[in-house]
Amino acid sequence: MDLNTQNELVKKAIAVLESLESGNPEAIMNYVHPDKYIQHNQALPNGRAAMLSALDHLKDLGLKVSIKRALVDGDYVALHSVYDFHGPKIGFDIFRFENGRIVEHWDNLQEMVKKTPSNHTMIDGPVTIKDIDKTDANKTYVKRFVEDIMIGKNRGLLTTYFDGDHYIQHDPHIADGLSGLSAAVRAMEEQHIEMQYTHIHQVIGQGDFVLTISEGLINGEPNAFYDLFRVENGKIAEHWDVIEAILPPEKRKNSNSRF
Template sequence: MKKTILSTTVILALGLTACDAQEVSSQKDELSNKEKATALLVSLETGDQTPVGYINPTNYTQHNLGVADGLEGFGAVLQHAPDGGFKANVVRSFQDGDYTFSHTVYDFFGPKIGFDIFRFEDGLIVEHWDNLGAITAPNPSNHTQTDGSTAIKDLEKTEENKALVNDFINTVLINGNFDKIGNYFDGDNYIQHNSMIGDGLSGLGQALEEMAKNGVTMVFEKTHLVLGEGNFVLAVSEGTFAGEHTSFYDLFRVENGKIAEHWDVIETIAPRAEWKNENGKF
C-alpha cells in the first residue's frame, strides 16, 4: 500500500493524469531505452509529461549531487524551473546494454554542455549520472564542444573500441606512459573539441606544455565506467584538475582502430557538505 501511495503521489505531483500513465505503460515496450532517455531529456524543454513515466517511481538512484534522490528529487527540479523553462538539445544519443548515454546542450540554470547516463531495468530508468560544464567559445581549431560527427557505425566493433579507449586511459592518462600515446592515434589526424586544445597530438602537446608552465595539473586516478555503441565510446573517470576533485567524462570516436575525435566535460565534484543525496558522483 505504501508503495502504491508513493507512486500515485509522485505522478500527481508531476502533473500526470491517469490517461498519461496508461499511455506511458503502452509505450514503454515500444520505444528503445535510447529513445526513452532522449524523450526524457527533451521533455525538460517541451514540458511533455509522458516521459516522466519512464522513471521507476519507487527505485531511482540519483548521482547528480545537486539533486535529491528518487523521483521526488527529479520532480523538485522541474518545479523550480526558471522563467522561460529549461532548454535541452540532444546532439548525440547511444545505448550499451542496460545503459544509455547522451550528449546534450542545455539551458539548465544557465547554459551548459552535459553528458547523461541512465541505467534501465525492465524498461524503466533506475539510475542516473551526469557531468555538466559551461558553454565556451570555439577552441583553437574552431571546433565547438558539440559539433562534429554524429553517425553511429561499426556496431560489430563496439567491444573492440571500448577496449581500445579503456587501454588508452589506463596506459597513458592514469599510468603516465606518454611515450606510448602514438599507439592510439593515426599520426596527427585527431579532431579535438576540448575548448582549450587544438587538433592533433601536436595540439594536445602544446596544451599540456602550457598547463605545465602555469602549474596546472590534470591527474586521472580511476576509470569507473566505459560505455560504447559502435564507433563511439564514453569513459567516466575520477581524478583531480588544478588540485580539485574532478569527474572526467570523455567521449571518443574511433575509426579503423584509432582514436579520431574527442569531446569532453570536466566537472569539479562538490564538497560532501553540499550533496543533496548520498549516492556519490560515480
C-alpha cells in the same frame, strides 16, 4: 539486445530529458521507476519525486535542451546534449534501465566555450554510429588508452593510439592533432595546472563511439571527467569531453556516490 529494444530505450531517455524543458511530467511518470531511482547528481535529492518537483522551477528558468548524440550499451543509454540555462552548457547524461524503466542516472555538465583553439565547437562533428561489430574491441582500446595515457601507466605509448597528427579535438582549450595536445600539456605545465586521472568508473560504447567516465584531480581538487572518443580504423580519431568539479560533502543533497 535487438535494435528495436535499443531504439525504445533511447526514445524513453530522450523523452525524460526533454521533459525538463517542457515541464510535462508524463515521460518521468511513465519511464522513471517510482521507488528505485538512484540519483548520482549530488546537487539534486535522490528519487523520482525530486525530479518531478523540479519541473516547474526548470521551466521557469527557461531551460532548453538539444540532444546531439545517443549511445546504447546494454541497459545503459548515454546522451550528449546542449543545455541552455544561465547560458549554454554541454552535458552528458547516463541512464540505466531495468525492465524498461530508468532506475539510475549520472551526469556531467560544463559551461560551453564558444571560441576554441581547434575552431570546432564542444559538440559538433559526426553523430551517426558506425562499426557496430567493433564495439567491444573499441571499448577495450579506449579503456587501455585512458589507462596508459590519462592515468599514466605508459605515456610513452601516446603516439601509437593516433594516426599521425590526424586527430579532431573538441576540448575547448586544445587544438587539433597530437601537436595541439602536446602544446596544451606544455601550457598547463607553464601555468602550474596539474590534471590527474585516478580511476575509470564506466566505459559505455556503441560502434565507433566510446564514452569513459573517470575520477581525478585538478590541482588537488576532485573532478569528474567524461570523455567521448570516436575510433576510426583502429585509432582514436576524435574526442569530446565534459569536466565538472565534484561537490564537497557539505553541499551534496544526496548520499550517493558521484560515480
